[in-house]
Amino acid sequence: MSAASSVFRTLVKKPLFVAITIILFGFSGVLYAQDTPIFRIGTGATIGNYFPIGGIIASSISKPVGSRDCDKGGSCGVDGLLSVSVSTEGSVANVLGIADGTLEGGFAQADVVYWALRGEHVFRTRGAIGNLRSVANLYPEAMHLVVSFHSGIRTLEDLADKKLSIGPAGSGTNAGAQLVLETRNIRVPKENMLTLSNSEAYEAILTGEIDAFFVIAGTPARLVSALTDQHKVSLLSLSQTDVDVLHDIYPFFSGGTIDVGTYNTVPDTLALMVPAQFLVREDMDEKLIYGITKALWHETTARNLEKGHTLGRFITLDTALDGLIMPLHPGAERFYREIGLIGDHVIKKEEPEDEISEETTEETTALEPTVTEESEQEPASVE
Template identity: 45%
Template sequence: MTLLKRSRIVAALALAGVLAAGVAGAQEMKFFRIATGGTAGTYFPIGGLIANAISSPPGSRACEEGGSCGVPGLIATAVASNGSVANINAINGGTVESGFSQSDVAYWAHSGTGVFEGKGAVEKLRAIANLYPESIHLIASAQSGIKSPADLKGKKVSLDEPGSGTLVDARIILSAYGLTEKDIEPEYLKPNQAADLMRDGNMDAFFFVGGYPAGAIAELATSEDIVVVPIAGPEADKVIEQYGFFAKDTIPGGTYRGVADAAETLSVGAQWVTSADQPDDLVYAITKALWNDNTRALLDSGHAKGKMITKETALSGIGIPLHPGAERFYKEAGLLDAGAAPAK
């Protein structure tokens, strides 16, 4: 079932609930937006799965009756966006209730360092859960001759849109290999747009940070010979040493058509974050719904990265305070000592 169809079903259930419950039922509805990323990436489909799992509009059947196991009266929606930085800015500005962010970007935002230096710390940023590792993809056309990030010099390279975590990490990778944006022909496009240009011979390489397989890359590989460029060696080790949120990772061979060999790379954690202003009881209920058996089944069957979203790793790599509602759930589940920062 497509996300569009799921969204229509959720909307229909919401309308049915309003008609069945009357005005009082309508007043009990709660809306909760999840800012994700571009539609061609991993954030958006994962956001759609989670939104459907935690939603339980008025009038829907109870979990024990075979219906939704979500939060009663909640209608959650996944919203496409420019990515991590934009999502945090939207949460801070109150235009969305929650969003996905790379672990490094969330830390920099909360502490007012890194890409948020001089912009003011987003002190109310809070974590709901760590979701899955995001692999740094550097995709090049086979004819470009690019075999290492060092080979990007003089090439036309897309770094993703302003406001994305990918752009932040792409700049870090370039710097590790002694390059800046002045050494390449930079473009600032989402991976699907960069892939379209690569098909036409107008793009040598592009960065993407997200779970594999990424839809835009998988589609590109069906019509274009591509290379998953390794990000490894002393330069990658330097990045890990300098930035604690990066870890070594591998994109397995066969992930993308025509790419038989595994590619060493780096990864960061994809995390679900919100504001301290969100009600404790609501975030507690949402966190509880995220980790129930119904959601587990949806994640396992809905996306290749879904199986990596587990309660056991929900607190891994979180460098910002937990939301008190989420903290309460993890305490009850006996997981709080698994590396989480305490709520403030």
Template identity: 40%
Template sequence: MNTKTVTRLAAAAVGAATLLGATFAVGQQMAFFRIGTGGTAGTYFPIGGLLSNAVSNPPGSRACADGGACGVPGLIATAVATNGSVANINGIESGALESGLTQSDVAYWAYSGTGVFEGKAKIENLRGIANLYPETIHLVARKGAGIKSPADLKGKRVSLDEPGSGTLIDARIVLSAYGLTEKDVKAEYLKPNASGDRLRDGALDAFFFVGGYPTGAISELATSSGIELVPIAGPEAKKILADFKFFGPDKVPAGTYKDVEGVETVSVNALWVTSAKQPEDLVYGVTKALWNDNSRKLMDAGHAKGKQIRKETALDGIGIPLHPGAEKFYREVGLLK
């Protein structure tokens, strides 16, 4: 699905939701549920597409028992391309989105009014639907750029991702752990696909990306021009883990990207979040649809990270309250007591 198609779908969803009052109740024929994702070259966008397929069940669809949609009856969910975590949370708060994907660190900061949200109003209506999968911090370097550690980024041309992205926040944390700030690098603020293009052309030395591996933009870059992954390890990484409890140790295995050695790094969790203002019945239905057998098949076949989206880890590392609808489902299946 290209960006124009997503934009048309989103526009249609917004218009129809406005006409219908954007509410959900038993007996309503149609409801819309927008899922804010990220750039089209990242991991959030295809995962958002899988989620929308899993929970959608438009009017007139064949019944699940007949091989049709197994989602919420009458629901049309759409994956909307955005600038990522921060933008999705702001969209949920403003009502421009019904839900979105976000990093666990960004969700915690938004809800508590700390970190990058310090001095701003707490987004107290932010609620969790599920933890999805680990999001790995990639530091991608141009082959031969001489970057063996984040400390080597000093004076280099580095993309930190767009304003509003969780990647930008985490890139700043990594730089700080290695004694650097944005002023110590020649910082640019580009989406992953634009960063890849500039790296390939020799106009960029490195870029940060936070997302599930493998991601399309990095895979294509590794195949077409060759890259190196820079480890985020050693005492600096240990300090990150000690200072920020929502990070965990991680590793990108060798061969994940063509001819690229494995590296140690750190990761956060990818969460699916919504607003406390969303109806309990709706979010209960969405959560239940996420974890049915049909959705399991979609996740396993749809993306490498889809296999890591497991009901058994749905409550790991969320860090914000669950939506009552999601909480109801997890209690029913015994994941909450």
């Protein structure tokens, strides 16, 4: 068997890679067609969840010129549209890319969207970003606190004298981890708090360089699965008090359970959950976003997502409007009104009032990472 045949046989066993291949190669004949609009979806690293899910969605909403009709087995996307999944550094990069026009749409954690709207935390230097609009809520992501078996970490308070990674500067994981530490008043010495990429954290916890690391991802996260399969780590379960305090201050956080069996040898684990959301820029054409929203919720897209990725089953119309931070784009709103999902009530833009205590704000400023245009680190494998 030739090497090419071997590669092909490997790919056809993995639907999510097939979806990506369709986008990158199946539409190659029209990539340079002047009349074909290209809709770029900012996702995350290729080894994370955002990128393959973005690939499936991009394929599902695309319908380049010359495609077969939907009822004849062709794409059920937007006529004449080509969409591509773009690998990025994750939520923060996607928000900035959409706002600045280098992306048409993208995925972002709700906490990152919250800070963008308010111009706080990782967006304090940039200022409030108000030209984002929502298309849909996608699926819940869990904040995993991965701890070494030999670390002796049993509670969040135990992190104070340990060495840990809070994720790359500017990432959604980094911002979320800082909020947890600040809100629970856990002060980790600066020299003990690292900002490693996921691959670096993986190596560091195996070698004993760190005792724990944070990672926000849909479950199961491949990075965590790889470590638990080696019986090297476990997950720290939060207390209900931890969850309640954080939710009261930051409404985008909620409590949820990472069920037993999700990871090898890991029991039911109480974790913070934060939704992943699909955003576009405010000035995008209403008719286009209406068509994209309609295609996103077409039954063929649902089948593609369920078959193509383990998280696809969580992307449902029933939860499409849950927890949205930014108001709906008019095109998306029109679709949801037509199907009766919303009536007179629509999501209003939140006024950036200061709901955070002075003490918490001061701590956030002190720990705030800088957001650079280009990161020298390997892209985070989560978003």
